[in-house]
């Protein structure tokens with residue numbers, strides 16, 4: 124189902140200056156101070172910081188992010204405590220504030236200034252879905268779930284240690300306190316999880332007690348006589364759904380392939396303290412598909428905001444946040460104009476932005492005149508404008524990821540894995556001569572369709588040949604004033620370090636790596652469709668370029684997760700959750716034509732799965748990229764394999 128567009132919160136205040144919601148006719152926090160309330164009710168009520176000292180990771184779930192005071196108070200307390208692990212703060216919010224409004228609401232808290240400014244600098248555009256933000260070199264992670272808690276909590280995969288119940292008063296905000304919602308919260312908890320809330324309403328107590336919470340009334344904050352704290356004695360069934368691997372206690376992995384996929388997962392695991400051995404057959408990273416001088420970064424939009432579009436939006440926004448936070452990546456958020464194919468497509472683009480009510484900082488529709496003004500030369504039609512998008516040098520991103528994780532990553536180049544063997548404790552990798560190269564409890568296949576050579580049963584990955592062309596002087600003159608990426612079926616990047624890239628051809632099952640003049644001619648034609656006249660007079664025979672192989676699944680979505688055991692006999696009603704997996708054998712494959720969009724989020728998802736952390740995307744999106752999906756479909760069709 125298409126998620127409802129977000130309705131932002133409207134900032135208002137009561138006569139005494141307390142933030143107030145006209146929508147719910149209630150205040151955001153106690154009139155006696157939001158920060159002190161956060162510390163007394165939510166931190167104190169959950170026995171924090173004491174409980175997180177010594178924990179490797181600690182996860183908090185909040186209902187109602189509001190101004191973020193509870194989050195900021197928690198983050199501040201985490202910093203000031205002796206915590207050494209990783210804090211996950213997950214908060215669901217139906218009506219987020221716009222960034223400027225949030226900034227104004229947080230301005231009266233000088234002691235939070237430093238943390239608030241970091242939160243504001245990463246504050247996502249108001250689009251529905253999960254948004255993951257990292258702070259303090261990844262030791263603190265905030266997952267903002269934008270949308271209605273009733274729809275989003277069942278989509279969360281997490282194991283939660285402490286709950287902050289902080290809706291508006293139950294009488295005016297009943298859905299955030301309903302038994303169904305509290306049951307959804309409880310489903311994510313384990314025995315020993317705790318909760319705290321300022322509300323002692325009878326319905327809330329009864330709903331919590333009926334799901335197994337042992338409650339206690341404690342002195343409330345300021346004028347409130349009482350508040351509620353609770354402890355879950357016995358986890359409910361079904362228990363929290365998280366990938367759990369028998370080998371997770373040993374946080375060691377080998378990763379095969381040092382392109383975008385392999386360097387991204389190595390860095391994400393390294394950030395969690397894993398030891399990673401990265402094996403790459405070339406002498407350097409990013410020598411194959413990830414070796415182009417630049418690739419473009421933009422999301423895929425669809426009028427029904429279907430699964431692929433939601434996934435792409437999550438990937439795009441996460442990639443941008445990572446790029447802004449990584450040193451030494453060559454990239455530019457110069458904006459991307461996606462020109463419509465024709466009048467009908469133009470109309471579809473216009474209606475998509477309007478119907479999804481997308482915020483302009485994420486995507487806008489520009490009529491042809493406005494698009495022409497933006498680009499500085501004639502474009503054939505109007506188009507989608509993604510102001511935060513741009514181009515990235517994938518090789519520089521790979522190097523930056525390796526540098527970020529260097530303390531935990533041992534990269535071994537000119538090392539080709541020819542075979543994998545499963546052992547009682549994990550996996551071994553061998554070269555073509557049968558020499559053992561490495562062994563580890565986990566192995567991540569990040570080597571595109573070449574992974575199939577290492578697997579007993581092939582995954583449905585197809586190589587797709589792509590050729591880009593470089594525009595040399597003097598023809599580059601025609602586009603020298605170009606400040607943005609312009610794309611349609613092809614793309615052109617603005618001049619950078621003397622290179623203008625025009626791309627790209629797209630030929631399935633073609634693995635010839637030699638550049639062809641005919642494909643340069645095709646790229647010139649794509650350029651001409653984008654910017655009429657820009658390719659005039661250019662001789663394709665004189666162009667240089669580069670060929671790479673994308674690798675794609677039939678549904679064009681990536682393969683992220685633990686591989687299924689295709690020899691296991693499934694139950695008659697097989698589901699992805701029930702399928703047996705090959706312990707420790709994971710995929711980060713099939714990034715197709717969107718490696719820049721997929722790789723950072725895909726790596727974060729897989730690392731979260733391996734480390735038993737809250738997952739960064741909705742459960743239906745996790746299922747959509749599960750590498751076992753094809754096996755499951757084949758089983759359902761009655762075939763024994765793919």
Ligand SMILES: Cc1cc2nc3c(=O)[nH]c(=O)nc-3n(C[C@H](O)[C@H](O)[C@H](O)COP(=O)(O)OP(=O)(O)OC[C@H]3O[C@@H](n4cnc5c(N)ncnc54)[C@H](O)[C@@H]3O)c2cc1C
Nearest residue numbers: 380382383384404412413418419540570589671717718719
């Ligand atoms: C022409 C072209 C244009 C593109 N344009 C864009 C774009 O504009 N935007 C975008 O987002 N994406 C674009 N892409 C897609 C993007 O480049 C890919 O999705 C991405 O680079 C894939 O990264 P990867 O790490 O999965 O694969 P690769 O970069 O191919 O890395 C796989 C690595 O595995 C290694 N390897 C393989 N087998 C073994 C083995 N047995 N042992 C050891 N090492 C092994 C290989 O040597 C290689 O280094 C484009 C791709 C092409 C080809």
Ligand SMILES: C[S@@+](CC[C@H](N)C(=O)[O-])C[C@H]1O[C@@H](n2cnc3c(N)ncnc32)[C@H](O)[C@@H]1O
Nearest residue numbers: 187188189190191192193216217271272290291
């Ligand atoms: C009391 S405020 C939370 C204050 C916040 N915890 C803080 O620290 O500033 C309650 C919040 O719950 C949100 N909310 C209400 N109903 C919701 C729902 N169904 N799903 C998600 N959020 C909801 C409101 O928009 C509001 O921001």
